[in-house]
Amino acid sequence: MHNHVVWPMAIVIYLFLAGIAGGAFYSGALAEFYSGGKYRRLSKWGTYLALPLILIGVIMLIFDLGRSPYFWHIILKDNFTPLVVWSSTMSVGTWFLTIFGVLSFIILLFWLSEEERTKDWPIINRFKGKDSVRKFLTFINMIVGMLVAAYTGILLASTSVPMWHATPFLGLLFACSATSTGLAALMLCHKAANDPDEEMLHLLGKADMDVIFLELAAFALLLIGLGAFAPELGLKALITGPYGIAFWVGIVICGLIFPLAIEIYVNKFPTLTLGLTTLAAVLVLVGGFLVRYVIIYAGQIAWKA
Amino acid sequence: MAEYAMFIDTSKCTGCRACQVACKNWNGLPAEETDFWGTYENPKTLTGNTWTKVKFNEKVENGNIKLLFAKIQCMHCNDASCMAVCATKAISRRPGGMIVIDQNRCVGCRNCVTACPFGAVNFSEETGTPRKCRLCEDRVAAGLQPACVNACLSGALNFGERSEMLALAKKRQKELLAAGEKAIIYGEKELGGTHVIYLLTDEPEAYGLPKDPEIATSVVPSGWTWALAGLGLIALFPLRRFTEARKKGGEA
Known part of the structure; x- marks a missing residue:
């Protein structure tokens, strides 16, 4: 029904970055808690990833607005009191995003206080040695991060675009994809930090393997749902249409099957690792980007035609 | 204030498009560059600068082409998707039932554009905000009819209290049914009831209207x-x- 794409590339990139930010944060936090503190550094890396990514994402969102200077209207009324519109996923999600950004910033200060190079910085020492506070905030922000990861899909669903609205599975799919891309980002941190603990890398890969299985199930639900409720503008537009190749080759093969195969293989033969796991992580990130890109563009273009 | 509605009797519409011009005129909306695409219908879709247009729907029936004219614009729904998804509360319902976008409050996120089941809310590059039909809130407050209704020569467009418009629609439906024609009322129950009510001479889909529209949320x-x-x-x-x-x- 429209001559142009209403939500363009800036939104695709934002949804992708917010997914990695949320996914890396809560995956890192859970890794810390489940490992009894042994993988504390995954929680740190998650924080170091989350804050810049969410900031870049929010800046892109603000620049994408038709009236950028008034962006604060989304969270504040004209009299500067907070505004929450419960029926609006955009409103609720922006609050999740705001809380996630603020908490990630505070948690980042706790992590920075542990770094060698910050010992001369002002104020930062006040955050030193307060790990129980940091853990408590991390637990809260872990849940907020999950809500950030999920709302991005639900935001698309609360429209009249048939591909997005016809099924309730987009939030589930985006949450799975966010977790997978978050784990992939943590794997690349492992590589970038030259971390000697290969066991940790294996566990990240194993966790991602399970998440990809869930993501495949979410995709199956989505396709079945679209087949039932939006066969033309949903299913056909996604799996054939102008984005069909990007869907099958980009998302399904390169983004899901290929990294899954690598992770299963590495899991069986743990002696062969680093290079292959890095490749799997990069493929997961490319696939995660394409999930957003294809669904956002194919959905809108089919709708307006 | 009474609850208002526009009643569009598509059986009387001749496709003259005077409503389309009157809307542009009253609202000071610029013309659009259009293409000839095999029909006199233009522009192709509603836009941020075109708030109403006559759609020239064609349907082939028993080897003949049936022309189904219908003026389209914002439906002013009771269950308004645009209003539900709006994060800034820029979109509100006026006492008369009109759904209006506060252009000063809006930030231009375009969620309403993606949410409208009728494609009636569209982004304007000039203002950086979505714009649409306001059911001539200003004219109605001054006791006038909406500009499009005022311009209609064929009697296809009617405006008044919603209950009266509904009664008019049902009376006309009876006449058409008695004459052996198809007559379907659209907008009485759809989306909690809309403030634009159609009398259609074919199925809603033949007019490009969603059969069972759902609120976006x-x-x-x-x-x-x-x-x-x-x-x-x-x-x-x-x-x-x-x-x-x-x-x-x-x-x-």
């Missing part, structure tokens, strides 16, 4: 249920693999 509760269930699974199974690290000893 209808999928939000089930969407959250699935997403949170998925995240719960992720936290309980895949990520719990990190407990395996404990077996290998303490702080690395």
Whole structure:
């Protein structure tokens, strides 16, 4: 029904970055808690990833607005009191995003206080040695991060675009994809930090393997749902249409099957690792980007035609 | 203030498009560059600068082409998707039933554009905001009819209290049915009742109107249920693999 794409590339990139930010944060936090503190550094890396990514994402969102200077209207009324519109996923999600950004910033200060190079910085020492506070905030922000990861899909669903609205599975799919891309980002941190603990890398890969299985199930639900409720503008537009190749080759093969195969293989033969796991992580990130890109563009273009 | 509605009797519409011109005129909307695309219908869609237009729907029936004219614009729904998704509360319902976008409050996120089931809310590059029909709120407050209704020569457009418009629609439906024609009322119950009511001479789909429109937010509760269930699974199974690290000893 429209001559142009209403939500363009800036939104695709934002949804992708917010997914990695949320996914890396809560995956890192859970890794810390489940490992009894042994993988504390995954929680740190998650924080170091989350804050810049969410900031870049929010800046892109603000620049994408038709009236950028008034962006604060989304969270504040004209009299500067907070505004929450419960029926609006955009409103609720922006609050999740705001809380996630603020908490990630505070948690980042706790992590920075542990770094060698910050010992001369002002104020930062006040955050030193307060790990129980940091853990408590991390637990809260872990849940907020999950809500950030999920709302991005639900935001698309609360429209009249048939591909997005016809099924309730987009939030589930985006949450799975966010977790997978978050784990992939943590794997690349492992590589970038030259971390000697290969066991940790294996566990990240194993966790991602399970998440990809869930993501495949979410995709199956989505396709079945679209087949039932939006066969033309949903299913056909996604799996054939102008984005069909990007869907099958980009998302399904390169983004899901290929990294899954690598992770299963590495899991069986743990002696062969680093290079292959890095490749799997990069493929997961490319696939995660394409999930957003294809669904956002194919959905809108089919709708307006 | 009374609850108002526009009644569009498509059986009387001749496709003259005077309504389209009157709307541009009253609202000071610029002309658009258009293409000839095999029909006199233009522009192709509603836009931020075209708030109403006559759609020239064609249907082939028994080897003949049936022309189904219908003026389209914002339906001013009771269950308004645009209003439900708006994060800034820029979109509100006026006492007369009109759905209006506060151009000073809007930030231009375009969620309403994606949410409208009728494609009636569209972004204007000039203002950086979505713009649409206001059911001539200003004229109605001054006791006038909307500009489009005022311009209609054929009697296809009517405006008044919603109950009266509905009564008019039903009376006309009876006449057409008695004459052996198809007559369907659209907008009485759709989306909680709309403030634009159609009398259609064919199925809604033949006019490009959604048969059972849904409010955009209808999928939000089930969407959250699935997403949170998925995240719960992720936290309980895949990520719990990190407990395996404990077996290998303490702080690395």
